[in-house]
Amino acid sequence: MITFSNTVKRYPNGFEALKGVTLSIAKGEMVAITGHSGAGKSTLLKLAAGIEAASKGSVLVNNQNLAEIKETGLGVLRRNLGLVFQDHKLLFDRNAFENVALPLSIAQFPRADIGKRVRAALDKVGLLDREKAHPITLSGGEQQRLCIARAIVNRPAILIADEPTGHLDQSYGATILDLFKSFNQVGVTVLLSTHDELNLARLKCRRIHLEMGRVAT
Amino acid sequence: MIGAWISAHGQACLRAFKRMGASPAASIISTLVIGIAIMLPLGLYSLFSNVTAAASRLNTEPNVNVYLQVAAKDDDALQTEKRLKAIANVAEVKFVPREVALAEMKRLASMADLLNGLDTNPLPHAFTLRPRATDEASLEQMQKELLALPKVDAVVMDFEWAKKLKRFATFAERLVMLLGAVLALAVVFVTGNTIRLQILTQKDEIEVSRLIGATKRFVRRPFLYFGALQGALAGGVAVAAMAALIWWAGQEVHALTISYGSDFQLQYLNAAQIASIIGIGAFLGWLGAYLSVSLYLRSARTV
Ligand SMILES: Nc1ncnc2c1ncn2[C@@H]1O[C@H](COP(=O)(O)OP(=O)(O)OP(=O)(O)O)[C@@H](O)[C@H]1O
Numbered sequence: 001m002i003t004f005s006n007t008v009k010r011y012p013n014g015f016e017a018l019k020g021v022t023l024s025i026a027k028g029e030m031v032a033i034t035g036h037s038g039a040g041k042s043t044l045l046k047l048a049a050g051i052e053a054a055s056k057g058s059v060l061v062n063n064q065n066l067a068e069i070k071e072t073g074l075g076v077l078r079r080n081l082g083l084v085f086q087d088h089k090l091l092f093d094r095n096a097f098e099n100v101a102l103p104l105s106i107a108q109f110p111r112a113d114i115g116k117r118v119r120a121a122l123d124k125v126g127l128l129d130r131e132k133a134h135p136i137t138l139s140g141g142e143q144q145r146l147c148i149a150r151a152i153v154n155r156p157a158i159l160i161a162d163e164p165t166g167h168l169d170q171s172y173g174a175t176i177l178d179l180f181k182s183f184n185q186v187g188v189t190v191l192l193s194t195h196d197e198l199n200l201a202r203l204k205c206r207r208i209h210l211e212m213g214r215v216a217t
Numbered sequence: 218m219i220g221a222w223i224s225a226h227g228q229a230c231l232r233a234f235k236r237m238g239a240s241p242a243a244s245i246i247s248t249l250v251i252g253i254a255i256m257l258p259l260g261l262y263s264l265f266s267n268v269t270a271a272a273s274r275l276n277t278e279p280n281v282n283v284y285l286q287v288a289a290k291d292d293d294a295l296q297t298e299k300r301l302k303a304i305a306n307v308a309e310v311k312f313v314p315r316e317v318a319l320a321e322m323k324r325l326a327s328m329a330d331l332l333n334g335l336d337t338n339p340l341p342h343a344f345t346l347r348p349r350a351t352d353e354a355s356l357e358q359m360q361k362e363l364l365a366l367p368k369v370d371a372v373v374m375d376f377e378w379a380k381k382l383k384r385f386a387t388f389a390e391r392l393v394m395l396l397g398a399v400l401a402l403a404v405v406f407v408t409g410n411t412i413r414l415q416i417l418t419q420k421d422e423i424e425v426s427r428l429i430g431a432t433k434r435f436v437r438r439p440f441l442y443f444g445a446l447q448g449a450l451a452g453g454v455a456v457a458a459m460a461a462l463i464w465w466a467g468q469e470v471h472a473l474t475i476s477y478g479s480d481f482q483l484q485y486l487n488a489a490q491i492a493s494i495i496g497i498g499a500f501l502g503w504l505g506a507y508l509s510v511s512l513y514l515r516s517a518r519t520v
């Protein structure tokens with residue numbers, strides 16, 4: 001489903017964040033990317049989502065080489081991904097409901113469906129009673145969950161989450177990872193990055209460890 | 218498919234209206250500014266075309282006046298009349314005897330006292346001709362032929378005035394075009410700037426939308442609607458202002474023309490003109506918005 005072959009990412013300032021990564025993630029798999037800060041986890045996820053382009057080598061998603069698809073194709077791809085960003089990227093001038101509805105209005109869902117789907121997504125992350133709340137009034141953990149609700153609202157086949165447990169304490173992190181596990185159990189391919197060793201041990205999913213831009217064996 | 222397209226555009230249009238309503242003062246001001254920018258060349262154009270229309274009504278038929286020397290006798294006049302009729306481009310000859318000319322002049326009150334004091338008639342015999350071909354070349358040729366006739370003192374053609382009028386009309390047209398081009402650019406810039414300010418307040422929304430799959434087209438659409446909508450409204454403002462201006466000027470002109478015994482009327486804009494003004498306004502607004510959003514999307518570089 002997602003394939004990196006000899007992928008190099010060199011940022012415009014010349015820094016090589018990925019120095020030749022080869023890996024493959026199958027459909028329905030759940031994979032955790034681990035590694036120290038600066039190892040290249042976020043970079044790898046951005047490449048998988050087509051947010052950054054590979055400098056060398058290739059990235060394939062759904063058998064499509066991301067370097068070869070055009071702007072509209074990339075749009076279509078992104079609308080079929082669920083993305084959770086390390087810095088959330090919630091809109092602070094909208095309430096929880098409107099934030100979660102954003103991907104649906106971009107995908108031009110009929111208005112009637114939007115309400116149903118948004119509430120279903122908010123329900124999954126336990127925020128149904130906060131739909132009118134503005135993100136600024138939510139706790140860090142609630143913001144994280146809101147971000148997850150936005151990622152799953154269009155029922156993507158692939159979920160890509162960058163440190164979804166980053167700002168959370170141990171037990172709360174466990175709840176979030178269990179949430180991803182439950183998505184995975186219904187067939188969603190999950191690719192996430194994390195520092196959370198303890199919870200990972202419990203989760204028993206495939207791990208890919210990055211060290212300074214390379215996959216460690 | 219068509220339904221989705223319509224709903225996508227409907228939503229974008231709705232969002233454009235909402236944005237306009239969100240900051241009514243700013244929207245009204247920029248609409249007025251754009252409206253005035255559209256009105257200026259329009260007003261000038263209308264002024265010039267009315268002036269030219271009025272002026273060309275004053276002398277649709279160019280007349281040629283031929284004056285004989287004061288010393289020319291009645292007999293000379295008869296001879297000249299024959300010669301005039303022989304000239305190819307002359308369609309009609311009307312003889313104006315010096316006595317008639319004098320009597321005519323005496324009728325004008327201000328001249329009467331002056332002329333009564335004279336014991337001789339200072340006016341020459343004259344002819345008024347109607348030319349067949351009225352283009353410049355034929356008239357110039359005719360003027361030469363007339364001047365070559367014996368006893369002819371002067372030839373006065375009012376096509377000089379027509380020529381000046383034409384030159385003025387060309388000049389006015391160019392002026393309007395130039396002004397129009399400059400102000401069209403201004404409209405594009407004003408809209409572009411309005412949109413730029415809007416984009417700045419929606420940076421996050423645009424960034425997030427792009428990240429989760431919105432195409433450039435999708436991001437651009439509501440702004441394009443906004444630009445076009447504002448431009449069309451401004452076109453409407455320009456049309457309304459023009460109508461008011463024409464009505465006002467019409468009153469003045471009417472008073473003026475009555476004293477000249479003319480029934481000249483200022484022309485209001487017709488439906489096609491109104492439609493095209495609003496259309497041009499919408500297009501310029503759309504263009505400003507398009508450029509502004511494209512510029513932003515390029516600089517933001519969100520893949
Ligand atoms: N846009 C950029 N331009 C230049 N260098 C960058 C850019 N983004 C990331 N880097 C560098 O690339 C390296 C990898 O960054 P990345 O964000 O992928 O790390 P990470 O593994 O996600 O770290 P963390 O755990 O802190 O989130 C870092 O050294 C970082 O400084």
Ligand SMILES: [Mg+2]
Pocket residue numbers: 041042043086162163
């Ligand atoms: Mg990171």
